[in-house]
Amino acid sequence: MLHGIKTNILTAGTRAIAALASGVIGLIVTADDADAAAFPLDTPVLVTDLRAALAKAGTSGTMKPSLEAIYDQTSPILIVVRVAEDDLDQDTAVIGDAGTYTGLYALLAAESVCGVRPRVLGAPGLDTQTVTTALVTVAQKLRGMIYAAGIGDTIADVVLYRANFSARELMLIWPNWSNGFAGDAVARALGLRARIDEETGWHKSISNVAVNGVTGISQSLFFDIQDETTDVSTLNDAEVTALVRSPAGGFIYWGNRTCSDEPLFAFEPAVRTSQILQDEIAQGLVWASDKPLTKFLIKDVLETINARIRSLVVQGRLIGGKAWFDPALNADADLAAGKLVIDYEFTPAAPLEGLTLNQRITDKYYADLAAELAA
Structure with missing residues (x-):
């Protein structure tokens, strides 16, 4: 028996999701x-x-x-x-x-x-x-x-x-x-x-x-x-x-x-945003597979996804997005069987494909011209 202090190294918490090599x-x-x-x-x-x-x-x-x-x-x-x-x-x-x-x-x-x-x-x-x-x-x-x-x-x-x-x-x-x-x-x-x-x-x-x-x-x-x-x-x-x-x-x-x-x-x-996000999140959650399915694990999974989405929004690669747990999709029997469903949504950044400029012709700036000449 150890007469002293034993330190256990715990690995709970969120993980950073790494960027993929998308241009291969x-x-x-x-x-x-x-x-x-x-x-x-x-x-x-x-x-x-x-x-x-x-x-x-x-x-x-x-x-x-x-x-x-x-x-x-x-x-x-x-x-x-x-x-x-x-x-x-x-x-x-x-x-x-x-x-x-x-x-x-x-x-x-x-x-x-x-x-x-x-x-x-x-x-x-x-x-x-x-x-x-x-x-x-x-x-x-x-x-x-x-x-x-x-x-x-x-x-x-x-x-x-x-x-x-x-x-x-x-x-x-x-x-x-x-x-x-x-x-x-x-x-x-x-x-x-x-x-x-x-x-x-x-x-x-x-x-x-x-x-x-x-x-x-x-x-x-x-x-x-x-x-x-x-x-x-x-x-x-x-x-x-x-x-x-x-x-x-x-x-x-x-x-x-x-x-x-x-x-x-x-x-x-x-299309590419969907593809990259799908693979980044899936690969970034490999660590969660086979861990005990507790509320702490679910929270860690959610925060891992949401942290990546927030990062992509800051980078201007996404407009927004979030992940959440839906109780309706996670029956007690499914959770007990080790099955978890997490929903996430995102809004990709659309290209500016159509820009409309409204041009108006007016004589109102002659008023400024007259005032400047009088000064």
Whole structure:
């Protein structure tokens, strides 16, 4: 028996919820002459040094131009999956097999293989309708966002193409940058998204941010920031992000909309806010699993969530939110069985998509002029 003082170290109380790496790119590419040891087929490869990866990317296929377009924007963490070039059935090679995690399904194995989860997804130059449809399934499982090409030669074609999708995880982009390969607009969107996440945050859309390395647009579009009847407005109305020359100079993406069939997730930032908040809170509460289910634990869980929400509100990433315990959803029998339900709500920061300025012409300031002249 101890004759003295024993100290027990208690771990009750709230925990800080850590921020996630939200800008990790998941990139599907082809490159038959790439370094096969560095980029084996159908395998998720972690890239932390983009310049070093470019040296091993070869010159064929989509890998090198995709990496170059991304590098023009930033040097992020990437998960690169190289798939075989197949002139007869490229879509099948890109999509791969869900059961064996080949093709784009290799992104699902990235976290277990590489230790990070890709959340900004794309297959520049390879994103046919079939490929994009399959990529939506992967994005939903990863809680990631896809940037893909709108397919069509005309605005009418692209608007019709947009009608094929209803996923909140998808943003379509049209046309292409004139100085790049077929997937240049998508690849640069991936890089820009990663850059914005790093510099500003996941709550800011890719719209109206200068794109590096661009000299022109592949198709002429009429754009006027004060006109609702332009080509760009037509595309935006159809939830397609357009490429434009900025009124402030340079080139930008113009559009905030996803392909969601749910109006609450119409904006890209709303989707990404939901995804990031979901994963941050879930991962931030791992410590609570298997602890004794007492009122103290419930209070700690609630305060952990609410503390994170308050922090995001202060940062300007959320407008507001809160978590609470609803007795109606927590029957005595469920609590006794170790089951707890916590509700939380949030309001994402919507992008300022429409600004109305009321201009009035008046002669009232002549009164001031007369008074000044008389002085």
